[in-house]
Amino acid sequence: MQFEPVIGLEVHAQLKTKTKIFCGCSTEFGKPPNANTCPVCTGMPGVLPVLNRQVVTFAIKAALATHCRINQESRFDRKNYFYPDLPKGYQISQFALPIAEHGYLEIETQTSGQKKIGITRIHMEEDAGKLIHDPARARSMVDLNRTGVPLIEIVSEPDIRTAQEAGAYLRKLHSILKYIDVCDGNMEQGNFRCDANISLRPAGQKEFGTRAELKNLNSFKNVEKAISYEIERQTYVLEEGGQVIQETRLWDPAKNKTTPMRSKEEAHDYRYFPDPDLVPLIVDDKWIQDVEKDIPELPDEKCSRFVKEYKLVGYDAGVLTSSIELADFFEETAGPLKDKKLAANWIITTFLGMLNSKGITIGNSPVKAPAFSKLIQMIEDKKINANAAKTVFEEMVESLKDPESIVKEKGLEQVSDSSELETLVQNVIAENPDEAAAYKNGKTRLFSFFMGQIMKKNRGKADPKIVTQLLKTKLK
């Protein structure tokens, strides 16, 4: 039987506020355990939460950027459960009346072009603390620095059908939250966390099947791998005539599989009820309008503009606008240049290739946009050829020197002087009479041999276009 996967994602994004959601404690990462705590976030009796206005502003911003409807009256609820990293015994969240609902975002699918993925709701809540287990001394410790750090949870509709779509949705959402500057998106630090819900149903059936929920997905790659694994696992279970159990499963990146963690809780297990310490939250039109004014150009709009303004192909524009840092890097690089496409190509291949191989981000890149722009400018002005530019770039990465001085030091200026190149071409042909004869007899593959010899002789500085011309005439 053919089964169709049904996937819905829940994302917890940490908001970039200076202080926590219900107290004045700092949200700074990496402080000594329990340095960022007070009676409110450690759940002492008799304290009262006070809502951080900036959290609401950020939540509204995220809601507007994902086409959600804002609920001008929303409420905070207590989600009750016991865990040592949750000192109050409940988490303040939003249940019945979240801040926003009914949004969507658009993704690029591999098979069917653009697709809208619905967003069910966005709600605000506080984060829990962290347990640190120390097996050597057989004890566990709790760090409450993260307790009360503001989160928004963004819940998608079960509109996703493949692991690739799930990856595209998450990357888009991540990118949007960074564009609007409400979340710094560091997945390793847990600032952007995802749970994936997956079920299968016989192709053509309307009702959803029983789902499993996957946790511990701390990179886009892991989300895709875990979903693919889970689709296979459930297919196997169903084909064998078994039933998928509603449960929470953990992704094990080392073993590349998911394993059961606990049976899935239901909403009623939490005994949600309105938090009596917090009044209903009213968001007026002015507040929404003010936030709206603050929303920058978003990835989709920027992508269309790059296509129009810089005449890039859609794919390249998509890559370049996938993160705000990269889009800014491109515009800063391309700004002074005539050939915007040249800048786009060099960024996508050479610059991103370098970041990838070093495993670093644009923020930590040893080469900044102004220097990169100068490098491309030299290619545009035909001062250096592509070969030399690669050498210069490598040197820029290593030594942080500016491209002009590297070109001078290494004598990499492109040789475009025809008479100089002509002598060079003639010499190389004279030194390789056998190859020249073979070429003339139709072994045209030898063209690259000559090209290589010439480039070797003048250390890659010859203008390849002129050399090609010269070789073609001389080898006739």
Ligand code: ADP
């Ligand atoms: P919770 O996981 O907290 O119980 P929900 O019931 O609201 O919350 O569902 C959370 C996510 O699971 C949503 O993204 C939703 O789209 C998705 N989902 C719900 N039912 C299914 C299903 N049968 N198969 C796949 N995903 C589902």
Ligand code: MG
């Ligand atoms: Mg869930």
Ligand code: ZN
């Ligand atoms: Zn506090």
